[in-house]
Amino acid sequence: MSHKIVAANWKMNGSLDLVKELTGEIKAQLAKLDNGVKVVIIPPALYLRDVHREIGSGFELGVQNVSQWEDGAVTGELSAAMAADVGASYVLIGHSERRQLFGETDEVVSEKVAKALAHGLSPLVCVGETLDERDAGHAVDVVCGQVEKALAGIGPDDWKNIVVAYEPVWAIGTGKTATAEDAQRMHREIRDLLARLGAPADTVPLLYGGSVKPDNAAELFAQPDIDGGLIGGASLKADDFVRICQSA
Ligand code: 13P
Numbered sequence: 274m275s276h277k278i279v280a281a282n283w284k285m286n287g288s289l290d291l292v293k294e295l296t297g298e299i300k301a302q303l304a305k306l307d308n309g310v311k312v313v314i315i316p317p318a319l320y321l322r323d324v325h326r327e328i329g330s331g332f333e334l335g336v337q338n339v340s341q342w343e344d345g346a347v348t349g350e351l352s353a354a355m356a357a358d359v360g361a362s363y364v365l366i367g368h369s370e371r372r373q374l375f376g377e378t379d380e381v382v383s384e385k386v387a388k389a390l391a392h393g394l395s396p397l398v399c400v401g402e403t404l405d406e407r408d409a410g411h412a413v414d415v416v417c418g419q420v421e422k423a424l425a426g427i428g429p430d431d432w433k434n435i436v437v438a439y440e441p442v443w444a445i446g447t448g449k450t451a452t453a454e455d456a457q458r459m460h461r462e463i464r465d466l467l468a469r470l471g472a473p474a475d476t477v478p479l480l481y482g483g484s485v486k487p488d489n490a491a492e493l494f495a496q497p498d499i500d501g502g503l504i505g506g507a508s509l510k511a512d513d514f515v516r517i518c519q520s521a
Pocket of ligand 1: 440504505506
């Protein structure tokens with residue numbers, strides 16, 4: 274029985290029509306899947322309720338971001354309490370697109386992790402190095418630094434709700450995947466770091482993201498420290514996403 278997690282990050286894609294079509298197909302095809310994989314759908318927050326209604330039980334839902342603030346005069350933001358209220362159980366925090374396009378710092382990431390935990394959401398903490406950082410030989414330092422800062426403030430009881438996603442920035446949306454060996458090596462580094470931080474490291478799911486496709490998923494998921502995937506582009510094609518879930 275698989276204990277893997279496969280999460281679909283739809284990013285800023287879709288429409289009510291696509292939600293209906295994609296969710297319907299995923300539901301129909303995955304209903305027959307009995308490999309135990311946990312499937313998390315992370316649509317744009319505006320469509321979360323529609324996905325919820327369409328997909329029914331058997332799936333987990335997430336949002337792509339929450340505010341670091343509790344509530345109030347923060348125009349345009351969505352709170353962790355709201356995400357939990359409408360049925361999300363996961364939240365992506367610190368995705369590289371948020372770090373790069375919205376200037377999210379490690380400090381903000383750690384505030385968001387705390388806020389998510391306070392409202393019963395599982396933070397899916399995204400970390401990853403750029404190509405320049407990798408070429409300079411700093412990948413492990415960058416990634417481990419991001420993990421450590423994101424999780425600095427959490428309590429001993431919070432580890433059971435934490436998921437970490439390693440997404441090398443150069444592999445996101447580029448068709449370039451880390452080799453299974455490279456991904457495994459980084460996941461091992463992250464797991465060793467979690468142990469040093471006092472986590473029950475073997476039980477914290479570590480997902481790989483970055484150009485995961487049906488033809489490379491199985492090899493990635495076969496690695497001992499890769500506990501599943503965070504899927505972007507391929508999660509918008511029902512057949513591809515279903516095949517990735519079948520590989521888990
Ligand atoms: P792609 O699968 O499109 O490379 O995106 C990965 C990602 O950013 C998931 O969060």
